[in-house]
Structures are given as C-alpha cells and as structure tokens.
Amino acid sequence: MKITDIKVIVCSPGRNFVTVKIMTDEGLYGVGDATLNGRELAVVAYLEEHVIPCLIGRDPHQIEDIWQYLYRGAYWRRGPVTMCAISGIDTALWDIKAKAAGMPLYQLLGGASRDKVLCYTHAQGTDIAECVDAVGAKLDQGFKAIRCQTGIPGLPNVYGTGKYAVTTNAADDAMPREEMWSTPKYLNYAPKLFEAVRNAHGEDVHLLHDTHHRLTPIEAARLGKALEPYNLFWLEDTVAAELQEGFRLIRQHTTTPLAVGEVFNTIWDARLLMEEQLIDYIRMTVVHAGGITPMRRVMDFASVYGVRTGCHGAMDMSPICLGANLHLDLWAPNFGIQEFSGYLPEILDVFPSAWTLNDGNLHPGEAHGHGVDIDEDLAAKYPYQRAYLPVNRLEDGTLWHW
The missing domain is CATH 3.30.390.10 (Enolase-like, N-terminal domain)
Structure with a gap:
C-alpha cells in the first residue's frame, strides 16, 4: 500500500x-x-x-x-x-x-479495558445561583461529572462564563477579545460556589474546576486547601505549567487532586510532574500531543506513577480528535475521565461519527478505524473565518494568563 x-x-x-x-x-x-x-x-x-x-x-x-x-x-x-x-x-x-x-482502533491498540468511558461536561453561570441551576440541568441529562465555573462579583464575565462560555467564530471575535481578572476576588469567591453546589446537589456528583493557569503556586495551594471540604474530582490548570517544579509547592499544601496538560505538546512537558507524582491526571490530548503514537507513550508512562488520563475535549478540537481520544480511553488501563463539552449541530453534520453518548458515558463505537469521517461537500459550505482566543489582563492593565 x-x-x-x-x-x-x-x-x-x-x-x-x-x-x-x-x-x-x-x-x-x-x-x-x-x-x-x-x-x-x-x-x-x-x-x-x-x-x-x-x-x-x-x-x-x-x-x-x-x-x-x-x-x-x-x-x-x-x-x-x-x-x-x-x-x-x-x-x-x-x-x-x-x-x-x-x-x-481500540482493538488494534490491544482491546478494551472497560465497557464505557466516563465523561464530564461543563456547567457555568454568571453567578453562583445560575451555576447551581446549570449543574442541576446537566444532572437531569444523565451526566455524573460536571465542571463548574462562575462569574465573579466586580468583574466582567470571566473564563468559562457568560456569552463566551462556548466561543464561536463570531464577528466580534475577529480580533482578540480582552478579558479582566482579579486573583484576590476569585480566591475569595470560588469556594462559595462549591459549597453551594454541594448543598444543592449532594456528594455523589463528581465536581471539577478549571483555574486556567492564572495562579501562582502558593495561591494554587491556598485554593486547593480551601476546596478540600467539597471533595473535588480535580482542580485543573492552577498555574502556568512551564515551571513544573512549582507543583511541588502546591502538592505540599493540599490533597485536592490536580490535573494539568491540555497545552502540553510532548511527554517532556509532563515528565517531571508524573515522575514526582505532582499531578493526579494528565490532560494531554491527541491533536496537541502529536497523535495517537505519542499519546500511547504518555499514557503508559503515566501509569507507572499512578497518574490517570483526563484528555482535553473542548469544542476547538474536532470530533475526529474526540473519536481518537475515546479509542485510547477505552484501551488505557489507567483511564480517568474524558472531557466532553459538546458540539454544535453543524459540526456533527460535517464530521459524521460512530461515537455515542449515553447516561454520562461515551463509547467510540465499532466502526473500522477511529469511526469519524468528514463530509467534504458540506465542509466546503463553511469557509474558514479568522478567529482568536482571548487575552487576559489584571485590573491594573497587566497582561496575564488566559
């Protein structure tokens, strides 16, 4: 061939x-x-x-x-x-x-290690009450694991909330959107969200939270400790992870499980984190890690140190990436959870897929290959539009991590 x-x-x-x-x-x-x-x-x-x-x-x-x-x-x-x-x-x-x-594909990798793939979805609100209601709606849809994000009093809509909770290539995204951030306001408010969600929905639902790289290590340690009473499934991307050693400080101060890696490109970005057991979940994903070949190595390396997988699965990766992730998820003995933010109907039309969602679990399906294709004729009806991710500034104007 x-x-x-x-x-x-x-x-x-x-x-x-x-x-x-x-x-x-x-x-x-x-x-x-x-x-x-x-x-x-x-x-x-x-x-x-x-x-x-x-x-x-x-x-x-x-x-x-x-x-x-x-x-x-x-x-x-x-x-x-x-x-x-x-x-x-x-x-x-x-x-x-x-x-x-x-x-x-999962059969070619060595066969399934499980019958289904637990996934988590997103619930957000401009305030705590709205987020609590959104969690309830996701539970009604059958999800058992939910990432919770809320707006912060005194700030415009922040990451994961408001109009841009699910971003699209809208005309006002043609240039980078600027957002505003305050770490002190966030650290004081975030624990109140999880207290409210636990009070409303109990202990059985898995709760996750994404800080999106915005804290210093000691700030992340403070947040992790404050969230311990609410038994999070994980706390994600607390710091900008270029300095892997920074996680040592976080780990010293909190038992809240830590997840990181959606912006990592190779196993070298996560080597020390896994070797020293500074994280609990590795968030690398097929499209950003260089494909299925290196992701198998990452997952195997993680398993040696008791680190589980938690592949990134936002809408900015196509259903092809999700399909490939799901075959790895079904195979990996150290699988943890799979992110599933969902897709617009138009996306699913362009990328016909064999994977299925049922009662908060995904499965890649039994189609030969990874089970996702592209309808080229339909794709041609949706031409490329220039778009950017946002940028972030502190209240004094300092450019910060988005």
Missing part, C-alpha cells in the same frame, strides 16, 4: 477545524485532526509546504517510522504547530491501519 495523495481541509461550521485526509492506492483513506485554535493556518502551511511533499509514495503502515521522520527529521522539534501537524498525519495513518485490519 502506498500514499497517493494528502489533502488539508479547512472549514468553520461554528469553529475553525483543520483536517488531514490521506488517500492510498488501495482505496482506503484516513482522516486526522490538525486544529490549532487561533493559529489554524500556520498548521496548514506547515503541512502543505513542508510535510505532505515528503510523504507521497510512502507505505502508510509504517506509522512509527513516519512519526519519527516528522519529529526527529525536522530538527526543530516540538511546539504546537509542529505537533498538531504531526498529529493530523499520525491519526489519519492509524485510521487507515485499523480500517485495513477490519477492526475499530
């Missing part, structure tokens, strides 16, 4: 997505997600100008060699653009291999 052509398909059915489609001389094809939210066309150029010309005529079954060729062979390794591009290729190649084998 030989690779005959590779296409890069860019579409925007409410969000921008970059999809790689690899064709072969035996009629099989595979698709992969290569979306880098807010920098999509940088990945497109990397693929079209630097990657695709090197792969035509190669054997698509040589996945490991192709991955090493694209990673080591570039010399300039790592980084989000490079790893998203590699992921698009790698995921499409695994799709082809599983189709050629006549089995769903």
